[in-house]
Amino acid sequence: MATIKDLAKMAGVSVTTVSRVLNNHSYVSEEKRKAVFEAVKASNYDKNINAVHLSKGKTQLIGVVLPFADHPYFALLLKGLAKQALENNYKLVFIQTDYRKEREIEALHMLKQKQIDALIICSRTCEAEVIEEHLPFGPIVLCENNKEIEASSTYVNHYNVFFDALEYLYQKGHKRIGYCIARKFGANSRDRERAYRDFLKKYHLPYDSGCIFDQCLHVEDGEKVVNHIMEMDEPPSALLVTSDQVAAGIVTCCQKRHISIPGDLAIIGFNNEPIAKMMNITTIEIPLVDMGENLFLQAVNDDLSNKEVSVQLIERGTV
Amino acid sequence: MATIKDLAKMAGVSVTTVSRVLNNHSYVSEEKRKAVFEAVKASNYDKNINAVHLSKGKTQLIGVVLPFADHPYFALLLKGLAKQALENNYKLVFIQTDYRKEREIEALHMLKQKQIDALIICSRTCEAEVIEEHLPFGPIVLCENNKEIEASSTYVNHYNVFFDALEYLYQKGHKRIGYCIARKFGANSRDRERAYRDFLKKYHLPYDSGCIFDQCLHVEDGEKVVNHIMEMDEPPSALLVTSDQVAAGIVTCCQKRHISIPGDLAIIGFNNEPIAKMMNITTIEIPLVDMGENLFLQAVNDDLSNKEVSVQLIERGTV
Numbered sequence: 001m002a003t004i005k006d007l008a009k010m011a012g013v014s015v016t017t018v019s020r021v022l023n024n025h026s027y028v029s030e031e032k033r034k035a036v037f038e039a040v041k042a043s044n045y046d047k048n049i050n051a052v053h054l055s056k057g058k059t060q061l062i063g064v065v066l067p068f069a070d071h072p073y074f075a076l077l078l079k080g081l082a083k084q085a086l087e088n089n090y091k092l093v094f095i096q097t098d099y100r101k102e103r104e105i106e107a108l109h110m111l112k113q114k115q116i117d118a119l120i121i122c123s124r125t126c127e128a129e130v131i132e133e134h135l136p137f138g139p140i141v142l143c144e145n146n147k148e149i150e151a152s153s154t155y156v157n158h159y160n161v162f163f164d165a166l167e168y169l170y171q172k173g174h175k176r177i178g179y180c181i182a183r184k185f186g187a188n189s190r191d192r193e194r195a196y197r198d199f200l201k202k203y204h205l206p207y208d209s210g211c212i213f214d215q216c217l218h219v220e221d222g223e224k225v226v227n228h229i230m231e232m233d234e235p236p237s238a239l240l241v242t243s244d245q246v247a248a249g250i251v252t253c254c255q256k257r258h259i260s261i262p263g264d265l266a267i268i269g270f271n272n273e274p275i276a277k278m279m280n281i282t283t284i285e286i287p288l289v290d291m292g293e294n295l296f297l298q299a300v301n302d303d304l305s306n307k308e309v310s311v312q313l314i315e316r317g318t319v
Numbered sequence: 320m321a322t323i324k325d326l327a328k329m330a331g332v333s334v335t336t337v338s339r340v341l342n343n344h345s346y347v348s349e350e351k352r353k354a355v356f357e358a359v360k361a362s363n364y365d366k367n368i369n370a371v372h373l374s375k376g377k378t379q380l381i382g383v384v385l386p387f388a389d390h391p392y393f394a395l396l397l398k399g400l401a402k403q404a405l406e407n408n409y410k411l412v413f414i415q416t417d418y419r420k421e422r423e424i425e426a427l428h429m430l431k432q433k434q435i436d437a438l439i440i441c442s443r444t445c446e447a448e449v450i451e452e453h454l455p456f457g458p459i460v461l462c463e464n465n466k467e468i469e470a471s472s473t474y475v476n477h478y479n480v481f482f483d484a485l486e487y488l489y490q491k492g493h494k495r496i497g498y499c500i501a502r503k504f505g506a507n508s509r510d511r512e513r514a515y516r517d518f519l520k521k522y523h524l525p526y527d528s529g530c531i532f533d534q535c536l537h538v539e540d541g542e543k544v545v546n547h548i549m550e551m552d553e554p555p556s557a558l559l560v561t562s563d564q565v566a567a568g569i570v571t572c573c574q575k576r577h578i579s580i581p582g583d584l585a586i587i588g589f590n591n592e593p594i595a596k597m598m599n600i601t602t603i604e605i606p607l608v609d610m611g612e613n614l615f616l617q618a619v620n621d622d623l624s625n626k627e628v629s630v631q632l633i634e635r636g637t638v
Contacts (some may be wrong), residue, residue: 018477061380061412070394071403076386086422090428092381094413096401103405110410165474220593274539275594278571 009038025319062299063093063116065107067123071217072245072273073288077122077143080292088300090117099183101125108134118299124187141298143291144187145308152298154291158188161311162195162240163283167267169238170203172319174266178211178236180225180246189214192242211236222249226257229265238266238319244273247281253319267318280317287311322548329358340632381618382412382435386428386442390536391564391592392607396441396462399611409436418502420444427453437618443506460617462610463506464627471617473610473626476479477507478629481514481559484587484603488557489522491638493585497530497555499544499565508533511561530555541568545576548584557585557638566600570637587638606630 004022008015013032020028021036028036064081066074078092085092093116097103104126111119111134118139124131128148131140135151142153162179169177179196181189195211200207210232213225225246229235241247247269254261261267269276272285291309298305327334332351339347340355340375383400385393397411404411412435416422430438430453437458443450447467450459454470461472481498488496498515500508512531519526529551532544543559544565560566566588573580580586588595591604610628617624 063410064413069388071398072390074387075389075394078413079415082388086415091382091434092413094383094397094401094411096398096405115410218593219597223597248594249597274537274568278538278542278568314390 006043006295007036007039010043011035013140023277042161048185057119060090061093061116062090062296063095063107063110063117065095065097065104065121065123067097067099067125069094069096071243072275073243073271074122076271076273076288077292079294080289080294081120081296082292083141083282083289084293084296088296090296090300097125099123099125105130108140111140120299122295137263139299139302141295143295145191145252146187150304152301152303152305154294154298154309156188156286156291156311157308158191159195161284163315164191165240166196167241168313169266169268170240171198171319172266174238175203175205176211176234176236177238177240179240179242180213180216180221180250182215182217184214204282208234216241216246217243219245219249219252222246222251223253225250226253226259230257230259233281236265238262238268240268240270242270244269244271244276244281244283247283247318248275248279251279253282262317262319268313269318272312272314276316277313282316282319285312285314326355326358326362328615329362330354331542346458347364347414377436378421378434379409380412380435381409381615382414382426382438382583384414384416384423384438384440384442386416386418386444388413388415390562391594392562392590393441394612395590395592395607396614398446399608399613400439400615401611402608403612403615407572407615409615409619416444418442418444427459430459431456433457436573439614439618458618458621460614464510464625465506469623471615471620471622471624473617473628475507475610476627477510478514480603481511482518484632485515485518487632488585488587488638489518491557491585493554493557494522494524494559495553496559497532498559498561499532499535499540499569500561501533501536514537527553528563535560535565536562538568538571541570542566542572544561544569545578549576549578555584557581557587559587559589561589563588563590563595563600563602566602566637567594567598570598570600570632581636581638587632591631591633595633595635601638602633602634604631 004015004018008018013035017028017032018036021033069075081092095107107119110116120141123142124142131149134140140151142151143155144153145155145157146153166177183189216225241250247267250267251261254265259265267281269281269283272283276283287309294307323334323337327337332354336347336351337355340352342575388394400411414426426438439460442460443461450468453459461470462474463472464476465472465473502508521547536545560569566586569586570580573584573617578584586600588600588602589605591602595602606628613626
């Protein structure tokens with residue numbers, strides 16, 4: 001492979017001139033520029049891209065923090081991110097955290113070390129202050145409704161969505177409603193809990209922590225929920241299930257146990273994944289691919305912006 | 320942020336010495352080395368990591384070529400890859416190809432330009448020659464049984480697995496067996512077609528291209544297959560379905576149309592995804608997470624190795 005010295009020799013110019021041309025500096029005559037380009041072409045020269053990155057201060061890499069990829073929620077976000085990355089000539093660096101703080105910090109460190117040009121956090125584990133400390137090093141984009149952190153974001157207003165869904169179930173006659181979430185202490189889950197408590201207060205309904213099921217993420221978690229409900233003295237008559245995967249698991253398990261849906265138990269899923277359509281599950285459609293695309297565009301745009309996306313209730317057979 | 324010049328001033332040494340120390344060169348006295356380290360500590364200096372990569376010729380980034388992430392097959396591979404990347408202090412650069420050749424070539428180009436240390440191709444689109452041309456630039460690891468390309472690989476012997484599954488269905492009394500695949504022209508699909516033809520020849524059964532369904536990848540593709548089968552004069556009595564997602568779609572759709580499984584149609588899925596367990600689908604378990612882990616370890620290991628993984632038939636209720 002030709003070195004920069006070989007190129008200089010071939011073009012009959014200095015190494016500095018070659019370097020200037022390769023890095024698009026000015027102050028090089030058109031004649032010399034042409035000679036260098038011809039040498040590059042003739043020698044099939046390929047720059048060490050890290051030298052280019054060093055000189056430009058850009059890597060064309062965007063970091064993406066995800067807890068895991070083997071879940072349709074994150075896989076669909078990633079699909080949107082990957083689509084825009086391709087169109088804008090970037091690559092994504094995938095940082096799987098399993099919701100461990102130290103891994104998210106590693107991702108923030110990559111931004112600080114300029115190994116990535118921006119960081120997209122699809123689901124956050126670190127405290128707001130830790131994120132804020134890293135804002136000077138490059139754009140950080142969040143997938144949550146956060147007024148504390150001065151960063152761009154694309155998010156669902158989980159408070160409103162949850163409240164509206166609870167109202168919908170209430171209008172359908174449900175007075176004892178439970179819900180399933182992935183983790184109790186995420187930002188989105190806290191918004192949902194607030195909506196749930198406000199809803200109960202509005203209709204003077206009692207709060208029962210036994211109606212809240214966490215660690216519900218995968219299809220097999222649906223079985224856990226059904227087993228639990230079958231042992232309850234006062235089981236909920238309806239469930240908001242924040243993942244269609246889990247909703248599909250609940251529906252399948254109820255069929256086996258001869259629990260009638262929606263007669264004995266009404267279900268509203270989330271996301272409108274293909275499985276919800278297949279199994280005729282009422283769900284709240286979240287435009288995850290679009291959200292992924294917008295998160296990416298925010299990461300490569302210098303202007304701060306906060307975009308709330310709209311969701312849609314898809315009425316099917318489980319309510 | 321402190322620059323390398325600031326550090327030199329603080330440590331009372333030259334910029335060259337600082338650079339030598341930061342990049343672990345020899346020929347620096349222990350005294351000067353200590354002074355630089357103290358300056359680094361005092362100033363909270365963070366190197367531009369691209370300068371480190373340039374000097375070391377390593378980026379600690381491994382490229383991963385995937386057609387898409389929103390499918391459990393690839394998501395589970397990615398889970399294994401991400402696990403080992405973390406343990407070995409690497410990050411993954413995610414290159415989604417949608418099976419387009421030019422995107423796979425871009426990934427190969429990243430290897431050539433030293434933007435990544437190695438490349439893992441989970442599902443290949445380029446010709447063998449294109450891959451071979453890029454072998455001099457760094458390790459390329461494949462997820463297929465390929466004797467043509469001199470690269471490490473972790474793979475399932477799809478010929479044997481398919482042949483054995485067809486034999487199993489034949490022993491259960493099935494003489495008219497079809498199969499569903501994602502794409503006709505992948506390396507794995509060609510192995511499966513060979514197995515299918517050899518099986519038919521062994522038992523003197525006729526070949527009917529109408530029993531082969533391609534473009535079957537997602538749960539909703541199951542409906543397509545069932546619709547097609549219902550219109551056939553001589554429908555197959557059993558199907559090998561190379562994705563549990565599609566198998567789940569077929570089972571769900573058959574329930575709606577009152578097609579009895581396994582009575583009217585026997586189904587063997589692939590992967591043993593959680594949904595197969597939930598829906599009691601007979602399937603061939605592929606250790607995808609383990610395969611992902613092994614692919615990663617091969618990418619960071621200089622020795623060539625080819626590992627065939629074993630699969631296991633999980634007998635449930637659909638045969």
